[in-house]
Amino acid sequence: MTRDVVRARRDTQFKEIARLLTESGVTAVPVVDDLDRPMGVVSEADLLRKCADQADPTGLAPVPHREAWERAKAEGARAEELMSAPAVCAREDWNVVEAVRLMEAQQVKRLPVVDEADRLLGIVSRGDLLRIFLRRDDAIRDEITADVLRGTLGLAPWEVTVDVHDGRVELGGTVGSEGLIPVVERLCRSVDGVVEVSARLTRRTGDALPEPGAG
Template sequence: MREPTVASLMTREVITADVGSSFKDVVKLLEDNAISAVPVLDGGYPVGVVSEADLLPKEEFRGGGAAEEPGLFAGRAVKHRWEQASGLTAEDVMTVPVKTVSPDTAASAAARELAAEGLRRLFVMDSDGALVGVLSRRDLLKLFLREDEELRTEIRDEIFGQMLWVDPDGIDVEVTDGVVALQGQLERQSQVEVAGHLVRTLPGVVDVRNGLRAEWNDTTHPRQTEIFG
């Protein structure tokens, strides 16, 4: 059972801006392509990102200007937005560094990074530092669009048949809207627990109802009698 990689889920056609792209051209790129951010390239390599949030200070501060400069006790974030408001090019307003991921990164690892950093996307760079794609939250959610029958077949054939060496015909596997229900009997309780874990970690599974039973429980041990000398 191989986990999907970033390369299998990413969007390969990436809309980009150049460091010298004008403020208005960047706004037009976002609007025309219905996207919320673009990577900024310098010589073909990503050096920053311009998002909608990086462009809004132009309206917030009406273009900046010394008369509107934040006061001495204004926070760092406010001062940064004021500086962005005076920007004329993508390089002036972009956020650095670029948050990137490699094409062979596991989908679950990419999802953890997006969650931990509070990001909407990761830009995908190859070993030479070239931009080869973009991975968004939406790209990762596509995993949950797998057909129920596809999931059922993989659970029966790969998890039970190949990994647990169990006859799939002896296990009842039902999948409804990504929710897996398991019924049947295995030899050991440890197998029941492993089966539930493997099914739960299968990409596209929404939840697992593990109704498997075991002939004997090999996960508990009798209390050993202490002998005092």
């Protein structure tokens, strides 16, 4: 997330919001209350609604039909009147999958990120989430090996091999049961930066495990 968040207060005026958007190079700002808790979001589209609601000077284009709430927003002059509310927020400990699913479900392009007291910590955009796919292959491989295979699943380093190329993960080796194979794949897919997972894993037969470096 971006931590240095440009924000508006509930009484921030229309022109001040337009200035914030223009000078900061952003397309929307969260609106916060006196405790810095997000109330809603004001976007360029919210501001442009006022312009679109005006009569065409040439008289050629009719004023578009608006629902009552749309007319109220178009006539608004302060942030709390212009914003889309309530604010759709993410928690700071969410993973990328949770954030993306909420964005898709709510059809929003950005999420204010809040702490346990619902105070604004930052904001995450679609671009921020896409940036994880620029993660280096060696960082992805190290996380899968150390955190997923060894830490979570307790697999020995010689049981499963991990190769990563352009975010595509290739797994090879053996595991204790066939039921563990889809678990390994699912956990690897959840690692930031992974594009796809190809698993050539088989169930291990016999009780003895090869010793490290054994031929």
